[in-house]
Amino acid sequence: QKEVEQDPGPLSVPEGAIVSLNCTYSNSAFQYFMWYRQYSRKGPELLMYTYSSGNKEDGRFTAQVDKSSKYISLFIRDSQPSDSATYLCAMSPYNFNKFYFGSGTKLNVKP
Amino acid sequence: NAGVTQTPKFRILKIGQSMTLQCTQDMNHNYMYWYRQDPGMGLKLIYYSVGAGITDKGEVPNGYNVSRSTTEDFPLRLELAAPSQTSVYFCASSSGQGRSGAYEQYFGPGTRLTVT
Numbered sequence: 124q125k126e127v128e129q130d131p132g133p134l135s136v137p138e139g140a141i142v143s144l145n146c147t148y149s150n151s152a153f154q155y156f157m158w159y160r161q162y163s164r165k166g167p168e169l170l171m172y173t174y175s176s177g178n179k180e181d182g183r184f185t186a187q188v189d190k191s192s193k194y195i196s197l198f199i200r201d202s203q204p205s206d207s208a209t210y211l212c213a214m215s216p217y218n219f220n221k222f223y224f225g226s227g228t229k230l231n232v233k234p
Numbered sequence: 235n236a237g238v239t240q241t242p243k244f245r246i247l248k249i250g251q252s253m254t255l256q257c258t259q260d261m262n263h264n265y266m267y268w269y270r271q272d273p274g275m276g277l278k279l280i281y282y283s284v285g286a287g288i289t290d291k292g293e294v295p296n297g298y299n300v301s302r303s304t305t306e307d308f309p310l311r312l313e314l315a316a317p318s319q320t321s322v323y324f325c326a327s328s329s330g331q332g333r334s335g336a337y338e339q340y341f342g343p344g345t346r347l348t349v350t
Contacts, residue, residue, distance in 0.1 A: 131274055145237060166238075166324050166341030167277070211276055220290060222267070222286065224276035 124149050126233065129212055129225030142199040146212035146225045149193065153214040153223070156188050158197045161209045170210070171197065175218050202232045235260050238342035240325050247315045247349045255310040259323030260285045265328040265350040267292075267309050268300065268337065270321040277324065283308055284330070322346050 129146045136142055155174055159167035173179045174189045185198040212225040241256045253321040264285045269277040278291030282304040299311040
């Protein structure tokens, strides 16, 4: 069983839609949860991070963590064509020596 | 600041050849990482380092070696290249400190390697 599972998509939505991206994980030691955005042929860049369970909002983006279900989500409101990219979830246990990434979900926002 | 730089950008190797992928960061970060990304797959950690002189294996270390003699540089060595090592390689760094610094990894632009 993979440590982190993520639906690869692709996910295609019209501009202005609400997008929901999800990951599940199996390792209960994960404490830190991150979402990275990766444009084509570029390195990933950090979008949001959360610690333990709960919600965090940053502009049009909301990250949710449910540790009891081992499930994390990223919501994008009022999606824009510039949001078209691959979104990777990542997790780390109590230290930051190792990060475990999902396979990424490819999102396409149509004008 | 240039951030994280990687060289070369592209490389084609023949089976059995060796090469070194270079990675340099100018942010004085203690933590550095090497990942590989295969098509449709996430990033897999190859090796990481928590400071000069300290390295450790990640998920997929076989066929690779690293060294960290300075804070800035973290080269990845491929010995006896195999087709299974065809991938995109990303180097990343992190301060490992502070509220957001520990979470945020800064990635280089990647090296696209093909082994034939």
